[in-house]
Amino acid sequence: MKKHSWQEYQKDVADDKYYYVRSCIRQNFFPGSEAAFLNILRNDLHRDIREDAIHTSCTGIGYHSDIVPIETIMTVVARQFALMTESGYENFASSCITSFGVYSEALEMWHEFPEMEEKTREYLYKATGREFRKPRSVAHASDIIFHHRDEIASKAKYRLVNAATGEPLRGVEHIGCHYAKIFPKNGIGGAEFPYVLAGMIEAWGGQVVDYPERRHCCGFGFRNYLVRANRGYSIANSQKKFESMAPYKPDFILTNCPGCPMFMDRWQYTIAEMEGITYGADGHGIPVLTYEELAGLVLGYDPWELGMQMHQVDVEPLLDKMGVEYDPSAKFLGKNGKYIGQPLDAAVNCGCSGSSIL
Amino acid sequence: MLRQDVRVREGLTACMNCGVCTGVCPAAEFYNYDPRQIVTAVQSQDDDKIEALLRSDTIWYCGECMSCRPRCPRGNTPGYVIQALRTLSQRLGFFVESEKGRQQLALKRIIGQSILDTGYCVHPKLVDPGLHPEQGPVWQWIYDNDQGVYERFSPNYGKVGPGACRKIDDETLDEIRRIFEVSGGQAFFDTIEAHSERKAREMGHEHADDDYMMMVYTTNSGNHQ
Numbered sequence: 060m061k062k063h064s065w066q067e068y069q070k071d072v073a074d075d076k077y078y079y080v081r082s083c084i085r086q087n088f089f090p091g092s093e094a095a096f097l098n099i100l101r102n103d104l105h106r107d108i109r110e111d112a113i114h115t116s117c118t119g120i121g122y123h124s125d126i127v128p129i130e131t132i133m134t135v136v137a138r139q140f141a142l143m144t145e146s147g148y149e150n151f152a153s154s155c156i157t158s159f160g161v162y163s164e165a166l167e168m169w170h171e172f173p174e175m176e177e178k179t180r181e182y183l184y185k186a187t188g189r190e191f192r193k194p195r196s197v198a199h200a201s202d203i204i205f206h207h208r209d210e211i212a213s214k215a216k217y218r219l220v221n222a223a224t225g226e227p228l229r230g231v232e233h234i235g236c237h238y239a240k241i242f243p244k245n246g247i248g249g250a251e252f253p254y255v256l257a258g259m260i261e262a263w264g265g266q267v268v269d270y271p272e273r274r275h276c277c278g279f280g281f282r283n284y285l286v287r288a289n290r291g292y293s294i295a296n297s298q299k300k301f302e303s304m305a306p307y308k309p310d311f312i313l314t315n316c317p318g319c320p321m322f323m324d325r326w327q328y329t330i331a332e333m334e335g336i337t338y339g340a341d342g343h344g345i346p347v348l349t350y351e352e353l354a355g356l357v358l359g360y361d362p363w364e365l366g367m368q369m370h371q372v373d374v375e376p377l378l379d380k381m382g383v384e385y386d387p388s389a390k391f392l393g394k395n396g397k398y399i400g401q402p403l404d405a406a407v408n409c410g411c412s413g414s415s416i417l
Numbered sequence: 418m419l420r421q422d423v424r425v426r427e428g429l430t431a432c433m434n435c436g437v438c439t440g441v442c443p444a445a446e447f448y449n450y451d452p453r454q455i456v457t458a459v460q461s462q463d464d465d466k467i468e469a470l471l472r473s474d475t476i477w478y479c480g481e482c483m484s485c486r487p488r489c490p491r492g493n494t495p496g497y498v499i500q501a502l503r504t505l506s507q508r509l510g511f512f513v514e515s516e517k518g519r520q521q522l523a524l525k526r527i528i529g530q531s532i533l534d535t536g537y538c539v540h541p542k543l544v545d546p547g548l549h550p551e552q553g554p555v556w557q558w559i560y561d562n563d564q565g566v567y568e569r570f571s572p573n574y575g576k577v578g579p580g581a582c583r584k585i586d587d588e589t590l591d592e593i594r595r596i597f598e599v600s601g602g603q604a605f606f607d608t609i610e611a612h613s614e615r616k617a618r619e620m621g622h623e624h625a626d627d628d629y630m631m632m633v634y635t636t637n638s639g640n641h642q
Contacts, residue, residue: 081581083538090570090581112579113589120538123481124524125503126609127532129424131602138596160483172423186595236482243487250487276443280480283444285528286520287548288637292447292480294551299446328553366570371553391558393565402558 068239068249072206073196077108078148080139082155083116084317085349091366092351093154096200099351103214103358104207108152111142119157123281129168130182133175136165137183141191151194152203156316159199160237163245166193197245199238201315201350205247205255208262216359219265221310222382227266231309232256233300233323235316236276250274256313259350263357272303277319284322297326304345305338311377312347323347328371331406344372344407356383363389373409419459419467419501428497432456438485438495448641450478452485452495459498471506474641477517507609513616516638522613522625523634529606533594536585541567 077100085093100106118135121127139162143151153159169176183189204211219228234253239246248254251274257267278296283289300323304312314320327344331337339345347370355365362383367374368390378385391401404410419425432453439445439453455475458466470476479499486494503512512518528538546557559566564574571580597603610625613633617625622632 083540086537086571086581087539087541087544090567093581094570110579112573112577112583113586115536115585115589115593116532116538118532118538121524121528121532124528125500125507126521126525126529126606128504128601128605129422129500131597131600131605134596134600135593138592168423168427171427175423182596182600186599187592236484240483240487274484276480276482276484278443278480280443280482282477282520282524283480286523287635288520289517290551291637292444295447296443325551325553325556329551364569369555369559369566371555392569393562394568397565399562399565400558402554405554 068243068246068252070202070245070247071196072198072202073150074206075106076148077106077150077152077198077203078143078146078194079108079110079152079200080114080117080154080158081110082153082158082317083120084321085154088317088321088369089349089352089366091364091369092349095351095355095360095365096154096204098360099211099354099358100203104210109146109148111146114139114142117155117158117161119155119161120281120285122161123157124285125282130178132161133165133168133179134182134186136162137179137191138187138189140194141183141187141189143194144190144192149192149195151197152200153197154200154317156199156235156237157318159197159245160241162197163242166197167242169193199255199315201238201255202247204350204354205258208259211354211357212262212264215263215357217357217381217383219260219263219353219357219381221380223380227264228310228377228380229268229308230260230265230311230313231268231270231273231304231307232260232313233273233277233316233319235314235319238315256315256350259353260313263353268304268307268309270304270307272300275300275303277314277316277322278326279318279322284318293322294326294329297322298330301327301330301338301345308340309345310380311353312345313350313353314347315350320347320349324371328405328407335406337407339372339376339407341376341409343376343409346370346372346374346377348374348377356381361385363392371405372407376409418505422501422504424494424497424501425459428494428501429456429459430493431491432460432493433491435490437488437490438493441484441488442479443482443484444478444480448478450475452479452499455502456493456495456498459502467502468511470502471509471511472514472518474515474517476502476506477515477520478641507605507612510608510612510615512609513612516633516636517641519613519616519633521609523630525606525609526630533590533597536590536593541582
């Protein structure tokens with residue numbers, strides 16, 4: 060029953076002509092993923108996707124830290140919709156899950172309380188002179204990769220298969236909370252059986268491994284990470300997930316939220332440094348990937364062009380299992396191949412590069 | 418006053434006190450925290466109980482993951498109720514009466530100021546490795562070599578134009594600031610500052626200066642579990 064439960068929650072994802080808005084966290088920590096998303100859509104799938112230089116943060120981190128009022132964030136959201144309208148697009152595509160929840164919340168609240176929509180339009184016009192039409196569709200970027208997963212599989216250079224044994228690689232997935240917990244009908248598979256990442260893993264030859272705390276939050280908790288005094292909350296919740304998934308010996312963790320991959324990557328480092336505990340089967344860390352990184356690897360993109368050198372936990376064990384060809388010496392090069400130094404090694408690293416911090 | 422917030426109207430109809438929200442809540446696992454009791458207090462419409470909540474640490478434990486929302490058998494959203502309580506606590510100035518509530522000043526000055534100055538909630542130079550040791554040696558390398566690292570993915574790093582971590586142009590930033598002025602965001606920031614200033618003096622600080630902000634940003638009495 061559970062294998063097909065996701066099919067009860069379907070959503071229509073536009074096939075082409077997207078208006079793309081970036082994520083504050085992702086462009087900081089995973090700029091290669093956002094670049095890969097645009098490259099895959101434009102160059103591999105030949106779709107039309109517009110990125111506008113004058114869009115901004117949706118202010119969602121401020122909203123969920125409770126310093127930005129709901130009226131203000133709705134007006135910022137309205138400005139993003141106005142830019143989309145002015146560009147002649149109707150299919151809104153969000154890189155960020157927090158933003159995806161925010162856009163969905165604004166549309167839902169405007170539906171429930173039309174006077175709020177009216178007030179928002181008034182604020183926007185007064186502040187900027189802009190007007191907007193609501194999008195015909197709102198998708199998270201992972202919805203769009205999911206939508207094109209079979210086309211990506213048909214162009215695959217590598218599959219999620221152990222090149223040495225022929226066995227499927229084992230992936231655990233972690234869905235960002237605001238993808239479907241706020242509005243289950245807006246997520247593929249809903250809140251309980253989200254399929255957006257599992258569908259990618261299966262389409263590209265891997266095996267999805269279930270684990271008890273699959274739906275537990277990564278531990279971001281907004282103010283619980285952003286304020287230093289509160290970070291125990293964040294690491295404790297990530298640790299709960301690592302301990303739940305580690306016995307299943309995953310080859311990788313796949314995520315679709317801005318914060319989740321960063322926290323699951325960095326907290327593995329912190330736990331290793333503080334307690335000497337690592338969760339990977341090889342005594343190091345479990346590589347944590349974004350869905351664009353995984354799609355990019357499958358399509359044959361260079362891992363360093365995908366930005367995987369910006370991870371704290373090394374990805375090389377996964378690359379080796381997949382049989383991906385890469386140049387270890389190119390990992391820490393800057394633009395135009397210039398060497399810009401390299402990080403110290405840590406306990407979660409596999410000694411592929413750098414010197415030890417210990 | 419709480420009922421004026423659409424998140425209370427949307428997030429609370431009739432709670433039957435089953436506790437599923439508490440069972441699934443990451444904050445309830447970590448803190449001495451029970452969202453069910455908060456919803457019960459709000460549902461009671463007892464002003465004294467609600468004011469006690471607004472002055473307490475309790476309302477600041479939630480991580481707003483919204484895991485409670487899909488699980489509630491009555492369709493309530495305790496997370497929405499928390500958001501409304503936090504907003505009211507700040508409007509009335511009660512947030513400064515608790516250790517966790519006072520942290521709103523740090524969030525306003527770090528995230529809020531970043532939105533107005535850069536157009537982003539977060540940008541690379543805001544994540545100082547000195548304040549974020551958990552970010553590790555790779556982030557230190559990125560922080561020290563930001564130009565070289567980011568330009569590999571974004572031709573407009575720190576410059577106007579499309580791409581990751583681009584500079585957002587002044588005209589756009591002016592629009593964002595006007596949105597904050599017109600929609601009440603700037604007034605809300607000013608309210609957080611004013612009440613923090615009052616509390617800082619009450620606590621023996623000369624002003625709600627950087628020392629006070631660092632104090633609220635780092636203080637953990639250890640009385641929350």
